[in-house]
Amino acid sequence: MGDLLGVAVLGAGHMGADHIRRLDRVVSGARVVAVADPDTARAQEAAAGIAGLSVHAEAEAALGAPGVDAVLIASPGPAHEEALLAAFARGLPVLCEKPMVPDSAGALRVVEAEAxxxxxxxxxxxMRRYDGEYRRLRVLLDSGRLGRPLMLHCTHRNVSSPPDFTSAMLINSSVSHEIDAARWLLGQELTAVTVLRPASSAGAPGGLLDPQFVLFETERGALVDVEVFVNCGFGYQVRCEAVCESGSARIGDEHTMVVTSGGNAREDVAQDYLVRFADAYDREVQAWVDATRRGEVTGPGVWDGYAASVVAEAGVRALESGGRVAVDLAPRPAP
Structure with missing residues (x-):
C-alpha cells in the first residue's frame, strides 16, 4: 500500500458522489483511483477534476483497477452482496453503506463469508455512531450516571420521499438507522417489533403509509419507539431521548443560528441528511481510512448489518400484519 490509500468507489449517485467529494477534498490519507456506476456519464461527472482515476460501468472492473487498496460501496442496496463478496475474494477492506444487504438471507451469507x-x-x-451528539449520549449511558435505560424516544423526519419510496422503505431504509443506533446506544439486541399506522398525511403520495409509529422491544426489557415521517414538508429532523431510572437525556434539538428581526425569530432547519450528518460522515470515512492504513478494521461490522436487516424485515412483516413480530437472529459466528 502506498502513502495514500487508493479507494474504488462503487456508485456515483447522491451518496456516492458525496463520498467521492469527501475522499478527494476532506479526508486525509486517501485518494479516489476508480469509480464504477452503470451510468458512466454520472460517474464521470462525480469524478470531474480528480486526476488519475478510471471510470467503469462494472464494479468488478473497478475492483481490479490499478492502485485499488480498498473499496467504498455506495451503490443501491441490492448490489451490495455481490460487491462485498467480490471485495472479500480480493482481500480488499470495505466500507459499505447501509443497508449492508437488504434481505437477511443475503446479509447472513456475507457474515458467513467474512467468518x-x-x-x-x-x-x-x-454513520450515526460517529455523530458528536450520539457519541456523547452513548458515553453518558455507559457511565451509568442516569441509571438503567428504560426507553428511547426517537424521531426521524424527512422533507419528502423519492418517487419510488414504498411504505416498507420507511422501515427498511429510514428506520434502519434507528435500529442500529438503538442496538449501539443500549448494547442490546432488539427482540420484537410492532408498527402502528396513523392516518396518512395529506402530504404523502397516494398509497404511502406515512407517518408510521414503530415500537421495538429489547432483550433486557427496554422499549424503543420511533416516529418516522418522510413527507413532513418542513425539514430533516432526527432526535433521540433516552429515559433512564434517574434522569433523561435528549439529542437532536437544532443548535443552529437563530436570527431575530422585526419582532420574529427564525431558525434554520436542515433539509437533507447530508447536511445534518455531514460531520458524522466525515469522521466515519476518516476513521475508516486511518484504520485501513494501519491494517485494522473498526466500527460497525457485518453482524451489525445483518441484525439491522433481520429487524427491518420483522418490522415490514409487522407493518403488513398489524401485529407484533418477534426478531429471530441466527447464532452469531465466533469472533
Whole structure:
C-alpha cells in the first residue's frame, strides 16, 4: 500500500458522489483511483477534476483497477452482496453503506463469508455512531450516571420521499438507522417489533403509509419507539431521548443560528441528511481510512448489518400484519 490509500468507489449517485467529494477534498490519507456506476456519464461527472482515476460501468472492473487498496460501496442496496463478496475474494477492506444487504438471507451469507476468511474486512456505514451528539449520549449511558435505560424516544423526519419510496422503505431504509443506533446506544439486541399506522398525511403520495409509529422491544426489557415521517414538508429532523431510572437525556434539538428581526425569530432547519450528518460522515470515512492504513478494521461490522436487516424485515412483516413480530437472529459466528 502506498502513502495514500487508493479507494474504488462503487456508485456515483447522491451518496456516492458525496463520498467521492469527501475522499478527494476532506479526508486525509486517501485518494479516489476508480469509480464504477452503470451510468458512466454520472460517474464521470462525480469524478470531474480528480486526476488519475478510471471510470467503469462494472464494479468488478473497478475492483481490479490499478492502485485499488480498498473499496467504498455506495451503490443501491441490492448490489451490495455481490460487491462485498467480490471485495472479500480480493482481500480488499470495505466500507459499505447501509443497508449492508437488504434481505437477511443475503446479509447472513456475507457474515458467513467474512467468518470463513478468519479476519474482518468490512465496516458498515451506520454513520450515526460517529455523530458528536450520539457519541456523547452513548458515553453518558455507559457511565451509568442516569441509571438503567428504560426507553428511547426517537424521531426521524424527512422533507419528502423519492418517487419510488414504498411504505416498507420507511422501515427498511429510514428506520434502519434507528435500529442500529438503538442496538449501539443500549448494547442490546432488539427482540420484537410492532408498527402502528396513523392516518396518512395529506402530504404523502397516494398509497404511502406515512407517518408510521414503530415500537421495538429489547432483550433486557427496554422499549424503543420511533416516529418516522418522510413527507413532513418542513425539514430533516432526527432526535433521540433516552429515559433512564434517574434522569433523561435528549439529542437532536437544532443548535443552529437563530436570527431575530422585526419582532420574529427564525431558525434554520436542515433539509437533507447530508447536511445534518455531514460531520458524522466525515469522521466515519476518516476513521475508516486511518484504520485501513494501519491494517485494522473498526466500527460497525457485518453482524451489525445483518441484525439491522433481520429487524427491518420483522418490522415490514409487522407493518403488513398489524401485529407484533418477534426478531429471530441466527447464532452469531465466533469472533
Amino acid at each position: 470463513r476468511l478468519g479476519t474482518r474486512l468490512a465496516q458498515i456505514g451506520f
